[in-house]
Amino acid sequence: MQMYFRQACAGCAGVGVLVLMFACSSEKSAAPSAAAAAKASPASGAPDLWGDLKPVVSVKELMHDMIDPLSDNIFDAVSTVSTPKGTQEKVPKTDDDWDKLRIGAVAMVEGANLLKLPRAFAPPGAADDSKGADATELSTAEIAAKRQADPVEWNARVEALRNVGLEVLDIIKKKDVKELWDASDNLDTACENCHKSFWYPKENDEFYRKLDSRLKEMQKRDTGRP
Secondary structure, eight states: OHHHHHHHHHHHHHHHHHHHHHHHHHHHHHHHHHHHHHHHSGGGSOOOOSSOOOOOSOHHHHIIIIIHHHHHHHHTTSEEEEETTEEEEEOOOSHHHHHHHHHHHHHHHHHHHHHTSOOOSSOTTOOOSOSSTTOOSOOHHHHHHHHHHOHHHHHHHHHHHHHHHHHHHHHHHHTOHHHHHHHHHHHHHHHHHHHHHHTOTTOSHHHHHHHHHHHHHHHHHHHOOO
């Protein structure tokens, strides 16, 4: 009887050792999985991307086909409209109005990230207004050279666009219509500052002075007035 009891205890001890060994082994095997999960978590830093980022279109195409048309969702969100009943303000009112505004804001935020990827400025053979005495645009080669010479300015211009998108996303959360007017002006400023620097820097004060003079001369010819 005593021998049986010792054998039984020994058996129980063996089972206990096996259980303990199995638990330790499970903890060790689970540790790498937890570490891998933490590594893949966005909160722990930038995870590996699923494939390379390969730009498909040029900067001009990205602007023309995505950023520019969707920026109208912000520009057109608020406006002053003249009607037979007087001047009225157009502002977001419905959920669809705010959803459309959000689409524009997200396009500015994520589109800015896409503008930071190295890509051609224009598709091959694209026409521009960079030749002649009255040329207003830089050529594609000139734009590329300018960005290469001063990438800090390029990124600053892109960040200005992104900041407006973030501003609008914050406005949407609060549904603060009054702040949308400022956001629309900020977007116009961000776009125009970038264009004047990298696209048509020749449209300066002297350019507009000459243009205004020409318009006045045309009016004189058309009206016959001195």
